[in-house]
Amino acid sequence: MQYMIRAALLLAALARCTRSQEPGQGSGATPAVIAIDGSSTVFPITEAVAEEFQKQHGARVTIGVSGSGGGFKKFCKAETAISDASRPIKASELALCKENHVDFIELPVAYDGIAVVVHRDAGWVDQMTVAELRRLWAPEAQGKIARWSQVRTGWPDKEIHLFGPGVDSGTYDYFTEAVVGREHSSRGDYTSSEDDNVLVQGIATDPLALGFFGFAYYVENKTRLKIVPIADGAPDSAAVTPTFQTVANGTYRPLSRPLFIYVSRKAADRTEVQQFVAFYLDAGRKLVKEVGYIPLPDRGYALVQHRFSRRVTGSLFGSGARVGVTIEELLAREQ
Amino acid sequence: MKPGPATLPRTGLIREWIIERALLGSGMIAVVTTVAIVVVLALETVAFFREVSLGQFLGDTQWTPLFADKHFGIWPLLGGTLLTSAIAIAVALPFGLLAAIYLSEFAAEGVRKALKPMLELLAGVPTIVYGYFAVVVVTPMLQRVIGGLAGFNALGPGIVMGVMIIPMISSLSEDALHAVPMSVKEGAHALGATRLATLLRVTIPSAFSGITASVVLAVSRAIGETMIVAIAAGQQPRFTLDPRVPIETMTAYIVQISMGDTPTGTLEYRTIFVVGSTLFLMTFAMNIISQRLARRFRKGTA
């Protein structure tokens, strides 16, 4: 009986404590938590960086995979310190951040090519054009384009099983903008997941599958997947396979894009966050490569580091995904 | 314990009263929980239906609430759930029933005592383990037999779920069969029936409502199962009867959206509650039916 009363009082006291916690900060002497969330594409880099970082420092890092959009929703409500994003921040997200007085520092960290992938044994697919991809993924295709033969005559008359990121994913936003021509606009009847691992798993085990996700996930699972070269439709350009080189020099069009982390201005004042970002931009370079993405050139990272140390807030991009931004352009904007 | 008069001093009476109320309070938590579940589900569901009409929800065969071309038909998710559950029952019913018959009618007492708890083990294995099994063993095995079977499909997880719910059918049916009075069975034997004939013509029909209660309960369990289908069935809401293609169940949808930790107050957030409400109503109805059937059975064999 006494135990029950004591337990109840204890619980009540604890419950009252929970709300006065500021998110992302520890209580008193315990080391603080750096809360990160966002893009599944950027996740492998952040995960690698966090793992190495935590070996050397005492800080604690949590990483969620809610998608670039999901990550921004939390970031702009000051629930996370850093947001992973595979596309620049949108106008609506900028407004949300402003509403909640969240200033951010936008830091490009790597370069990526979105890989279009099919099952290893899908022999009929040699390459695809952007126009074909558009026919396949446009909103009008929902419920109508359901077979391979409808995408290109000569392809098998079998069901096509589509896999792709969900609506909260930056990859999704970027792909729809680049292929369909309008952001956030695609068919909805496919296997959608913010977790790219699910997509890899689905495509690797389904002979009739086609999907797209960040290049690193293809590199990681090369033996089980088949990459599709993409022809961007320009008069005399052949289909290009995404590789380190073609993404770095911009010939893999239009599906090459920069990857970002967004650090909140307030979090940037915390020592552990400063150390983490510094680590990201320094030791992170080789981790980017290890994971399968394309690091920026050294002077690029120098400029980004400078950006962070000067706490330059605001986005380089006005708003929304910008198709076809090359590394040179990125750095030019920096100057 | 000190012996004393039955009447306590006033403080003692108050103490007794407080203790009783506290214990009652603990019990009322159950009632409060039910109320809370209903309120939570209802609030968000009502908010959902302010934006989407019931006609859309019940009439559309596409579920794309988050995409450009929005559809809010529950049928793809409902169909996915029902398809996997149907496959599960198709596996569990024959095995469960035959197992129950063996344990109740043909097994020696020692054998029964040994085998029954072993079957119960099937229900005690965490569902994540079954999910692993579905992805690593069952689906690849099926893929060798059925060409064109996708990695994510309804068949693999359906079969695994079926194995998982066998004990529900076998245990409860066995109880039902066992409860049929010996006098009835002996009467049948006296009339010249073989054991098999007695079983099929007398025992099973007598235990019928008990057996049906167990099956309904098992279906309810299959409908509410999450991890196995989340891992192995896929995340593509589509309204189909084909067990070889990726689908999505109601439970897997809730998990998918929750992993993104959607903010309160958005349409996305509300969709998981409206799907949850549908799930809750279905399992609740089945549980009530099962209880009624079980009660009817008990009355019948009294």
Add this chain to the structure above:
Amino acid sequence: MSSTPRRDSVRNRRLLERAFVALCLLAVLLPLGLLALLIGRVLVDAGGRLSWGFLTSYPSRRAAQAGILPGLVGSLYLTGLTATIALPLGVGAAVYLEEYGRRGRLAHLIEINIANLAGVPSIIYGLLGLELFVRTVGMERSLLAGACTMALLILPIVIMASREALRTVPDTLRESAFALGGSHWQVVRQVVLPLAFPGILTGSILAVSRAIGEAAPLIVVGALTYIAFLPRGINSPFTVLPIQIFNWVSRPQEAFMVNAAAGIVVLLLTLLLLNGLAIYLRNRMQKRRYW
């Protein structure tokens, strides 16, 4: 019985019956065989991955280095907290139903609710926990929110098991205690509960072992899948063993499947230990019965 039984038809019927019995036996053995296959496959897959290093490492992008420590500690921590909440409430409710309220209307209402709650899918509890504990009360995605959610989930089991245990105490003992002048609570606390204790303990352990294997409600409540540290308090983000396994199963690389299998072995061993403990304790304590 027909006056001239033909030997053939009798023999046929006997054969049919024997075939039927064989079929039924097969129906029992086949699922058990499948279970053995499952366990065997998990053990084989886990193979050499199980080591002290695996138990004490953090998750990593490199499968060979990934370990299960946060999941294991999180599960233990969460289970302890869940038990702290659920057991007093559950036993208290059982005591009320068995000792105080027996035929009251409130008791009947509580009983109906318990029966229904036992059949509610676990993910619904997750939705409840998300809306009520995480959002409304404001616990955020913490151990406390997870524990409260799981406590509600296992409460019906604790209540039902405790009631069974309380029922094993014969009424004669209660009546003699009352005759000696004890108050209601004195009788319950000093006579009934100590005698029902073994059953209550066993039931509680079983209820708690159910909680260990659950993943779905915790995913909804927000247990994270990438956590490379141990929880430092009940407000801490956390992860549990089943969710870590789920994360690994979702990764396509073979090596992570091995990790998942190893994680499953750890989970099953934990369950085995708990259930074994429950059975052992029950047997030990039952020897001290005097009636």
